[in-house]
Amino acid sequence: QELKGNIRVFCRVRPFLSDTDSNGQEEAIISYPSSVENAGRGIDLMNQGQKCSFSYDKVFDHSASQDDVFVEMSQLVQSALDGYKVCIFAYGQTGSGKTYTMMGKPGRDQKGIIPRSLEQIFKTSQSLESQGWKYCMQASMLEIYNETIRDLLAPGRSSSEMPGGKQYTIKHDSQGNTTVSDLTTTNVFSTADVTSLLEKASHSRSVGKTQMNEQSSRSHFVFTLKIFGSNESTGQQVQGVLNLIDLAGSERLTKSGATGERLKETQAINKSLSALSDVIFAIAKNDDHVPFRNSKLTYLLQPCLGGDSKTLMFVNVSPEASSAGETLCSLRFASRVNACEIGVARRQTQSKSSSDNSNRLSYG
Template sequence: MRPDGGISPGLVAQQRVRQLEQKLRAKEERIVVLETENALLHLKLAEFRGLIGRDTNEVAQLNFVHDKQQNLCRSTSSVIIQVYGAIQRLKRDLKNLHSFALELSRDFQHQCKSSLYQVLTVVQSIQLQNEAMQTFQTKAFDLEQSLQEVNERYQQEKQKRKILHNSLVELRGNIRVHCRIRPLLPFDTASGHSVSQDRHRKLPEKVAHTTDDETVLVKCNRPGHTLINKTFQFDRVYSAAESQDTVFADVAPLLTSLLDGYNVCIMAYGQTGSGKTYTMLGPQSEDDVTLSIEDEPELGIIPRATEEVFRLISEKPPGSHWVEVSVVEVYNNEIFDLLAKDSCGRVFGVKRDVVTTKEGKSDVPLLTYETVENAVEFLQLVDKGLQLRVKHPTLVHAHSSRSHLVVTLTITTKAVSADSFAPLWTDEQSSPRLSKELFCTFPQQMKDDKLVFPSRASSPAQFESTEKLKHIKTKLQLVDLAGSECVGMSGVTGVALRETSFINRSLSALSDVLGAIAEQRSHIPYRNSKLTHLLQDSIGGNAKLLVMLCISPCQKYLAESLQSLGFGTRARQVQRGQVKKRNLPMSSKSK
């Protein structure tokens, strides 16, 4: 220090040097540290440089992936935009659906209210109807009881009707004679002229008239003789204006007797051209006679009778009746089967013979019978036979039948007889068929005064008292006789002349038979002709006979008309015993 009390410069310098040395040492230490750190940093830099070399490829890959992600993001963005648009549209649709649903809900509520009101109305109506139904059921029960009583009374009255009907027919006569006067026709002007030539000619005066329903008046006006009026009485007389319906109305009651167990025969008698075939069959065409239900107003007795028979059968229990048909003609005193068939199935006439059975009845062995189920089948079958019927033109009639036609319907009735107590069947195979027949024929039985029905499940041993099936046959014979004619007027020669001779002889034999029956002779000459032999059971046997006289009103046929009227008069004089019915058991009649 300086004496003056101040700091010496040297000391200051030393202190400064010391400070600087300290700083130098500190800097050196710092340099060492920094060098150390620098070395470390160089190491790390070398390490990082190695790492950077490795990651360059990864960075490139990451850049590629990033580019792809960017592309994907761009495409995704477009899809999102589309989806967003679709979502917006769906939102709009949903809003519309919501509005529609609200409207539909309002309508549904309105309809529910309306339906509920209707249901309530219907329920009330049903309640009223139920009350009315209960009332109706009570009335129906009363009506059923009344109906049962009426049915019982009906069955009783039905039996009385059958008895009264057949008694009435018998009181009228088992042989009834009707007369039909045909209208004047163009060929009545003069023989030898055709119908076409005579259409413009003046028709002649009528000499046969009807005065009432039972009387025929004939004016017998011959040159040089006084006018004589002759009258003939018959059961029924038809004028020229009366139709086929009117004629059949008087025939139909006989068919009821047919199903009541009686045989019936209806025959047409008269000269050629007097309308027999028209009355029995219907209108004739130019070539043949054809039958058809479509021509109903003009149908004759044969097709109408068949329709009526099937109508009556339809009112009976199903399967209790069936019908068989035979068609024969008597030509030149020979019987021909018009339904016989050859080996090829063609219909052709086969000669048959008539015999007398042990019971004294006429029969034609090997005669063809065809089963029919309705009137249409019958007409078709008879048409086939009519095609074979012999015809020949004469001056009197252009389609003169040269044979007697006999159409026979055989009705078989399945009845029940209580005289047997055997079981109905003995094996399972036959039992359904036989039990069906029993049900069709006699469907109900009485047990302890109550109505009971047999059981299909019952065993044969349970039928201790069983009724036996029995077949009853009745016949309806429909006869269209060949016309009697004067040889001089008809102008026939050769074969036709021979035919005329046989026709007249057979009709004369028929007249002789009726005369013998009327005079009650011990011998009736049925076998003098095949016709009378064939019709033996109808003329003098067990049948109700209706003779339909057909006459012409024309002056030139006066002799033939008088002959026909005389035949009818003789037929009315025939007195036969009471016609017997084919016995039907009581159980059958009660149906």
């Protein structure tokens, strides 16, 4: 019997972006407690002369490499191959390093969680072939932009595409599996397949310039890998899901300088992130009603937040004094997420004896 799990939270502090940032008092707003029980888990923030202390499952300081980060969560990624639903998402203000954490940059050392996770999954699935396992995998990628779902792999898709067209609807079945109607799903057989899909999706994704960030993600990006495994020698079957999500950045309108279309985007982003907060509060308080349906984002994430998924949230924060207020909001939100108790993570498996009677996967 697996214990009910809390949503795990990792915090990552990005480096100063230029030498000028780190002159003078800028250094002092974030520090890390050295006490044994909090080493690697605690973070202190100085805001308006007050010290605020937080602790999470893991804290990465500004010197942590992409490899350091991935090593800590590779076991979780492995769970998707074992038949679990896994959800990993990045949260934080605009410009705090979410997309770098999730996607990374070109270059072997710079790869983020998404490409590293896929490399690991393909590598491990190939090594399990000798034990009789065969896997097939399907990828899909979408963004939620101004409360509209956009299929990033749809043929002929480009970011200039006008809204309208297909209406995608989110459905959850009785086993907690999520489908989005009419969404393009593509069979993938190698890391190279997924890399080319990620490139296609990144060209389609809505980005825009704000005062906070030259290339700011204006949408929530959701990558889903469905994994179906069967073992010929034992007759066992597993069905896992890996959801990797790069949320749009939270930002204050006064700081981002958004106007016109950018203003509308920012309002939609902030509304969906506040719906996410409402859901987290309701789960943390054990409320009878959790308002998952208040936004497309929370409805899509419902199985990750309220079901039987293994869920990890990255909170990304900036080290600059000018961001202290936003950083405090992000760290407080992350603490509430960390306190949320969600369902028992269950494996979706089926053994040979039950497969003779029925082809439906059951939870073990």
